[in-house]
Amino acid sequence: MSNRSFGEGGFAGVTPSIPPSAGLCATSDAWNDQQQAALYRKLARHLLPFLFLAFMVAYIDRVNVSFARLQMLGDLKLSDTAYGTGAGIFFLGYFIFEVPSNLILNRVGARRWIARIMITWSIVSGLTMFVNSATSFYVMRFLLGVAEAGFFPGIVLYLSNWFPSARRAQIIAMFMTAIPVSGAVGGPLSGWVMSRLDGMNGIGGWKWLFLVEGVGSLAVGIAALFLLYDRIESVRWLDADEKAFLRDDLARDAAIRVEYSVWRALRSSSVWMLCLAYFCIAMGNYGLAFWMPTIIKASGVASVGNIGWLSAVPSLISAVAMVLIARHADRRNERRRHVAVCCTLGAVGLLASVLGAASVPVALFALVLAAIGINSIAPVFWGIPTALIGGTGAAAAIALINCTGNLAGFVSPFMVGWLSDLSGGKLLPGMGTITAALLLGAGLVLLLPRHREAGGRHALNPTTQS
Template sequence: MTTTAVSSGAQDAGFEDATYRKVSWRLVPFLLLCYVVAYLDRVNVGFAKLQMLNDLKFSETIYGLGAGIFFIGYFIFEVPSNVILHKVGARIWIARIMITWGLISAAMMFVTTPMMFYVLRFLLGVAEAGFFPGIILYLTYWYPASRRGRTTTYFMTAIALSGVIGGPLSGWLMQSFDGHNGWSGWQWMFLVEGIPSILVGLWVLAYLDDRITHAKWLTDDEKALLQRNIANEDQHKEDPPVAQVLSSPRVWLMSAIYFSFVMGLYGVSFWLPTIIKQTGVKGALDVGLLTAIPYGCAVVGMILFARSADRRGERRWHIAIPALAGAVGLVLSVQWHSDTTMAMVALTIATIGILTTLPLFWSLPTSFLAGTGAAAGIALINSLGNLAGFLSPYAVGWLKDMTQSTDSGMYLLAVCMVVGAALTLSVPARMVNQKKD
């Protein structure tokens, strides 16, 4: 090989890396912000629980059902919402999603009965349906699989960041505003935390580009490079009819894996404040500050595992190992529940493990689906998987009412993480592993 050829190759590689950095700086921080406010509005009910149940005389089972019923609405409207996004474009549809869920989340402040609680949580799920799988689909328009794992992880650190930001914020709002204007702290929290979703939704209309060809901030050469990489990859993917996707054994296997991991995710998301409070911590603000620790550590763990997975081109073990670590952390949180410090160590291990599995999981189905098939497949996997978001808080709440302890619930979630790890390792490596060119 001549020196000129080597130099040309290096220049091409440098241009490609620079182009993807430009795309990432444009898209990822903004999409991360969108997901932070989305996830905050989805799980702030876990903090509201600290005051809401006493004020409204709700049982743990009522809370668990209300927290989880969000995912029934989410499930019903997930696939059609994602197909619509693929047809009309991400900009308009994501803006619609964010504005409507912000309004409904703020309306949670008016809840007075279990039925109102159930209805608004259901409508919140309907409003948000399509957002997360829509973003996962949207990233496939811009990044090939070899670069998408790390990018998806950066986006999904929003789950952890919403805990870092939302925990202290929710605790502060509930503690500082309690009684102002005759409203409880949890009512103020729902109102204040719903407003950013509406504002960011309006911002989406002005900022987001549907496709590479619409991006005025890219040069013609940069657009050509990005489109060529996507086209080359799509040649080796499937774009089957929607009906075929919905009956595909591979898609259902992906759904089962994701279901297992989401069981762990929402067990932690909805019950972490309660578990910390049970160790003896007093005050909503103190609970909120402590919840930031596991989520903050999870940001680091998610990024490190994603970098390792992209560098090695290996997916399965990079998902299975964190899943098993999450299971161990959940079990230890039960064993050490009487010691706040040790319980926090266990909960941190659990949170790092559980949250690390999620972005890396999405490198599996997006490695073999494209086009409308990807839109339907990703939505189906996400909607079926997120049914665990209904089952998980409800099951933990029911077990807590039955046993007066969250211990059995944590054991259940640990088993789910182990099952998810085993199913992940059953996926053929040749189907999902891909080294960066």
């Protein structure tokens, strides 16, 4: 497979009219800082709202099982271990098909492939209402992972083809605020659907939950066919000068990244170190996502509707915090220490939420700290590999890091559920393990080799040259 930079073909079609080595400044230097900032704000206004909405419905469909659990376990007579297995088996399908999906997206274009992903997962999500046993629950969760594979890393790669690395952390953060906002929206929505529609037409509230939220994702998936852009040249709201500047700026940004083939990326020791670090980070992310309603319930809140509303508090606060933290990381041009501090804050908050579970205010305050730390990690973390890796290997490396890390999405809920059953329903053993994983992730990120994130060609140290 040939080496190509992000700015040379690829699924976003960013095709620089000037080679990176030849006279880029002729166009770029004519733009002052205010003009450049205005252009990238314009890009953000046109691209981010729909991507935000798409990721929000994706995340709601992924974790709405945490609310369905409050009724489904009793109806289907499932144990916490069975729930944890079903919640996590999503990520096995995700893992197996992630890299192939991202490579296909890189070849056929974001518009068609992301629409395909969304339409497929919405159908699977809606059909989950028909599960009637642990086995059928496992099957539907696995198929949901297969359907969604490639979505998140595809969007990260897509954004890297529109925004240079110096602006990327806060752009990814703005996109990823969809995670906490999905909690703020999905929590109350899930609680309302389950409490208000429970028993309507003889159908349980948790079944209505999968159906209603699946239909919403289907509508967004169809809209993707009309609202996404594969090439700069196809965008009508950019004039010729703006397109020329973008091509030049992105080509210059691509020139400071090391060109990776797919094989070279897959053999890089530093890429695998990033995989392990992201695995630890995702342990915390899914520990919070899949068990926050249970933690709130354990603090003494009985009503499903009230649990939904209270779960929105940490999500909303962390949505603001993650943008501010990412903006600070961009301003300082520093990633490693920001990620490590957020991992530590998330670990402390998650552990405190269980230790303080006897009090609603204490548990909720601790969950706010956990959400700020955990939700703020990924936007800054993804600024590391996307700033360093170029060529066709970038799609493979980003997908590999994401899917390997997301194996934690299987390990985390299964482990917490299993340890909860072993300890008589206690969450402390599982959350203590997740805390340790987050602290390990902080250490691994700090051990990554130092690099120049702007200018120069020192990047990840591959184990072999190709």
